Amino acid sequence: MQCISCGKKLTEKDKICPKCGKKQPLAENENITRFPLLKSLSPIFLLIGLVLVPLGLTGIAFLIFISIQEKISVLRFIIGLVNILFVTALPFILAYIFKQIK
Numbered sequence: 001m002q003c004i005s006c007g008k009k010l011t012e013k014d015k016i017c018p019k020c021g022k023k024q025p026l027a028e029n030e031n032i033t034r035f036p037l038l039k040s041l042s043p044i045f046l047l048i049g050l051v052l053v054p055l056g057l058t059g060i061a062f063l064i065f066i067s068i069q070e071k072i073s074v075l076r077f078i079i080g081l082v083n084i085l086f087v088t089a090l091p092f093i094l095a096y097i098f099k100q101i102k
C-alpha cells in the first residue's frame with residue numbers, strides 16, 4: 001500500500017500518511033469499482049443480448065429462406081450468417097467486458 005498523495009510506503013494500519021499527512025482511503029474501498037456507471041451497463045447489454053437472440057434466430061431462418069428462394073451465393077450466405085451471429089453475440093461480449101471493469 002502506498003500513499004495516494006506522495007507515494008510513501010504505508011502499512012495497512014496507516015489511515016493518515018506519516019510523511020505528508022494525506023488521509024488514505026480505507027482498504028475495503030479497493031474492492032469498490034472505480035467506474036460504477038460503466039459496470040452497471042453490463043446487465044443492460046445482457047438484456048439487449050437476450051432480446052437480440054430471437055431476432056438473430058429469426059434472421060438466420062429468414063436468410064436460409066431467402067437463400068433457397070433466390071439462390072444467393074454461398075459467400076453472401078456466409079457473410080449474412082456471420083453478420084447476424086456477430087450482432088447477436090456483441091451485447092454478450094460487451095456485457096462480459098463491462099462486468100470485468102474495476
Ligand SMILES: [Zn+2]
Nearest residue numbers: 003006017020
Ligand atoms: Zn504521503
